[in-house]
Amino acid sequence: MQLYNKLSAKEREALLEEAGEDRLTLSFYAYAKIGNPELFRNHLYIAWDQIDVLGRIYVAHEGINAQLSVPAKRFNEFKAFIDEIYFLENVRLNIAIEHDIKSFLKLKVKVRTKIVADGLNDETFDVTNKGVHVDASKFNELINDPNTVLVDMRNHYESEIGHFQGAITPDVDTFRDSLDIIEEDLKEHKEDKNLVMYCTGGIRCEKASAYYKHRGFKNVYQLEGGIIEYTRQVEKQQLENKFIGKNFVFDHRRSERISEDVIAQCHQCGKPCDTHVNCANEACHLLFIQCEECAEKMNICCSDNCKEIAALPYEEQKALRKGKGASNKIFKKGRSEVLRFKQ
Incomplete structure (x- = not known):
C-alpha cells in the first residue's frame, strides 16, 4: 500500500484547480505519549489520503503537530476520524481566517524526535506544569497591565511582519534560540512580573510556559490558541484588536492579514511592504x-x-x-x- 505522496506539487496544483472545490486550512497539536509513532503515522496517512487531506504533519513520542488543508465537504469525516483517537477527541482546531485551495499541495506525515524543535531535555522538568491559558479578552486585560511583560515566542521573520503592540520580539532564527535569550533578558522579573507569551497557534507556548515555570518564573500565562484563535475571538466578540500587521503562517499562503498596518519593508528597496x-x-x-x-x-x-x-x-x-x-x-x-x- 502506498504510504507516501507520488504526485509533484505542480500535478497536485493542477488537480486542485480542476476540482475547484472549497478547502479549509487548519492546524492542531496535542502532547500525548505515543508508543509507536511510525505505526500512528501510517494510520493517519492511510485515513487522510482517502479523504484528500493535504498538509504537513509531525508525529513523535511526545504527540502530534499538524497543519492541514481539508476538503470542506469532507470536514465532518475528518472531524469524526480524529475524535475517535482518544487524545484528539475535541482537540481545538485552529481554522484559518483566510482560505486558499492551494495552501498545501502534498500530504506529508513525518516521524520526528519532537513535534517542535525546542532543544530541551524534557526529562529534566515537568512538561505538564504549564502556564495559565487565557482567552482573547483576558489576554487584552493582561497586556494592558503595566506589571506584564509580553513576549513573542516566534522567530524574527514572523514577528517582522506582525506582532502584538508592546511585545518583546527576539531577533532569533529558531524557537530554541529564543528560550535562553528571553530568560536572560527577564531574569530580574521572575517573581514580580506577569510573563505573558503568544505564538501562531499555541504549541510553542505549551512547552515554553512549562520550561519557564521550571526556571523560576512565578506568574506565567499563554494565549490559548495563539494568534489564530485570538483573531477569531476578537472578530466574534467585537474586542479591541491589539495585533498589528500580518500573522505569518507555514503554508503556501505565508500569511494572514490581521490589521491593515504594514509594519515591515521590502528587503531590497526599503518601501513599506509585508509580502x-x-x-x-x-x-x-x-x-x-x-x-x-x-x-x-x-x-x-x-x-x-x-x-x-x-x-x-x-x-x-x-x-x-x-x-x-x-x-x-x-x-x-x-x-x-x-x-x-x-x-
Whole structure:
C-alpha cells in the first residue's frame, strides 16, 4: 500500500484547480505519549489520503503537530476520524481566517524526535506544569497591565511582519534560540512580573510556559490558541484588536492579514511592504520580503546572481545544482548580505 505522496506539487496544483472545490486550512497539536509513532503515522496517512487531506504533519513520542488543508465537504469525516483517537477527541482546531485551495499541495506525515524543535531535555522538568491559558479578552486585560511583560515566542521573520503592540520580539532564527535569550533578558522579573507569551497557534507556548515555570518564573500565562484563535475571538466578540500587521503562517499562503498596518519593508528597496516570497532560484530559495516593483525588476529573485541563474533553462539550473548541498541561505529566513533593507 502506498504510504507516501507520488504526485509533484505542480500535478497536485493542477488537480486542485480542476476540482475547484472549497478547502479549509487548519492546524492542531496535542502532547500525548505515543508508543509507536511510525505505526500512528501510517494510520493517519492511510485515513487522510482517502479523504484528500493535504498538509504537513509531525508525529513523535511526545504527540502530534499538524497543519492541514481539508476538503470542506469532507470536514465532518475528518472531524469524526480524529475524535475517535482518544487524545484528539475535541482537540481545538485552529481554522484559518483566510482560505486558499492551494495552501498545501502534498500530504506529508513525518516521524520526528519532537513535534517542535525546542532543544530541551524534557526529562529534566515537568512538561505538564504549564502556564495559565487565557482567552482573547483576558489576554487584552493582561497586556494592558503595566506589571506584564509580553513576549513573542516566534522567530524574527514572523514577528517582522506582525506582532502584538508592546511585545518583546527576539531577533532569533529558531524557537530554541529564543528560550535562553528571553530568560536572560527577564531574569530580574521572575517573581514580580506577569510573563505573558503568544505564538501562531499555541504549541510553542505549551512547552515554553512549562520550561519557564521550571526556571523560576512565578506568574506565567499563554494565549490559548495563539494568534489564530485570538483573531477569531476578537472578530466574534467585537474586542479591541491589539495585533498589528500580518500573522505569518507555514503554508503556501505565508500569511494572514490581521490589521491593515504594514509594519515591515521590502528587503531590497526599503518601501513599506509585508509580502514574503521565496527566491525563484531553487538553489537559493531564500525567504525574504519583496514589493511588487522589486519582484518585477528582479524576477522574484533576491540578487542579480540568482536572477541570472533563474533565467537559465531548467535543465541547466538542475545541472548547476547537481552534487551540491542546499545553500545555507535557505535556512536563514531573510538573513543575507544581498538584502540591503533587512531589519
